[in-house]
Amino acid sequence: MRGTTSHTAPSGTPDVLVLGGGLIGLVTAWRAARRGLRVTVLDPEPGGGAAQVAAGMLAAVTELHYGEETLLNLNLASAARYPAFVAELEEASGLDVGHRACGTLAVALDADDRAHLRELHALQQRCGLRSEWLTGRECRRLEPMLAPSVRGGVRVDGDHQIDPRRLAAALLRACAHTRVTFLRTTARRLLAAGGRATGAATADGGEVTAGQTVLALGSRSGTLDGVPAHVPVPVRPVKGQVLRLRMPASRGPGGAFLSRTVRAVVRGGALYLVPRENGELVVGATSEELGWDTTVTAGGVYELLRDAHELVPGVTELPLAETVAGLRPGSPDNAPLLGPTKLPGLHLATGHHRNGVLLTPVTGDVMAGLLADGELPPLARAFTPGRFATSPAFEPQEQTA
Numbered sequence: 001m002r003g004t005t006s007h008t009a010p011s012g013t014p015d016v017l018v019l020g021g022g023l024i025g026l027v028t029a030w031r032a033a034r035r036g037l038r039v040t041v042l043d044p045e046p047g048g049g050a051a052q053v054a055a056g057m058l059a060a061v062t063e064l065h066y067g068e069e070t071l072l073n074l075n076l077a078s079a080a081r082y083p084a085f086v087a088e089l090e091e092a093s094g095l096d097v098g099h100r101a102c103g104t105l106a107v108a109l110d111a112d113d114r115a116h117l118r119e120l121h122a123l124q125q126r127c128g129l130r131s132e133w134l135t136g137r138e139c140r141r142l143e144p145m146l147a148p149s150v151r152g153g154v155r156v157d158g159d160h161q162i163d164p165r166r167l168a169a170a171l172l173r174a175c176a177h178t179r180v181t182f183l184r185t186t187a188r189r190l191l192a193a194g195g196r197a198t199g200a201a202t203a204d205g206g207e208v209t210a211g212q213t214v215l216a217l218g219s220r221s222g223t224l225d226g227v228p229a230h231v232p233v234p235v236r237p238v239k240g241q242v243l244r245l246r247m248p249a250s251r252g253p254g255g256a257f258l259s260r261t262v263r264a265v266v267r268g269g270a271l272y273l274v275p276r277e278n279g280e281l282v283v284g285a286t287s288e289e290l291g292w293d294t295t296v297t298a299g300g301v302y303e304l305l306r307d308a309h310e311l312v313p314g315v316t317e318l319p320l321a322e323t324v325a326g327l328r329p330g331s332p333d334n335a336p337l338l339g340p341t342k343l344p345g346l347h348l349a350t351g352h353h354r355n356g357v358l359l360t361p362v363t364g365d366v367m368a369g370l371l372a373d374g375e376l377p378p379l380a381r382a383f384t385p386g387r388f389a390t391s392p393a394f395e396p397q398e399q400t401a
């Protein structure tokens, strides 16, 4: 076509075109390439996006919510895959991904929080999950920096953490080693011919054709032109503001500032403090329905610091290294959209909302299974995009920034 560039992989048309090079796009590309497929990833800044903001909690048990028991099974399956996934990725990339088997402590500050946490603990028990109720004193024995006002807590030794920035860097390197092709441009429009998806047109005027196309554009997944109306992509941006502080090397004889992830629900909002081995303390996160806004606000920073100070008073002594905001890809039921759509050749891997980092290993496996074998593995069948086909109309928001 006149005036367009043809972006074909060096060895010809790719088998798979992945639109979006965030964690989900990268892991899909890496796993599919490991299955022998030729893969191209289209993203102006691969490894960017939510991976640069997220705290990286692998919190299947402490982030359990009522009504999300189906999602819990997928979350647990992904958490169980993490150790082997990390070993394989570190071997393939030669990079450390900051996986830390530190466990999590969810605590309550007042009577309301305590009642809420008791309910969560009861739900965890009903679901057969491992969690232990602790008194306030027992919580402080585990984490001496906690405020004296902590009224009780739930200890979950199986909820760990990873550093999402390192994870993205390792996936990029692993993709490069597996001959994934990167095109640093934006997907503008889905291309279709003969009743099937054939690739995408790009912002630089080019076109990429491929046998199968995976839409993995995170919070922007619902904004791609050319996706037909009978293929709903009900994904919206949910803003999260996050702080990064620096902890002292150690506190007291052999004591770390915090030795595990500490979380709480304060005034109805989720708060977490994630201590990394390198001394970084990630404090998050707001949850705001503000469209495409990614401004770090004084109010957001104030609320996070106020609540973190109530939980762990010593945080206000720490250097504040970074403030950042990102967009979670929210879906109507908070679960991801994984698998084929009604348009043959177009698959979705998006809508991971609060669980993108946790769900990275299982998403890579199920998407690679679909792309290589033509069938979505049973584990993911409750999450196919078709579950929204008959739900009330979803109007994607127009992207202005």
Ligand code: GLY
Binding pocket: 057, 063, 240, 284, 285, 328, 353, 354, 355
């Ligand atoms: N999973 C943590 C968050 O979404 O803030």
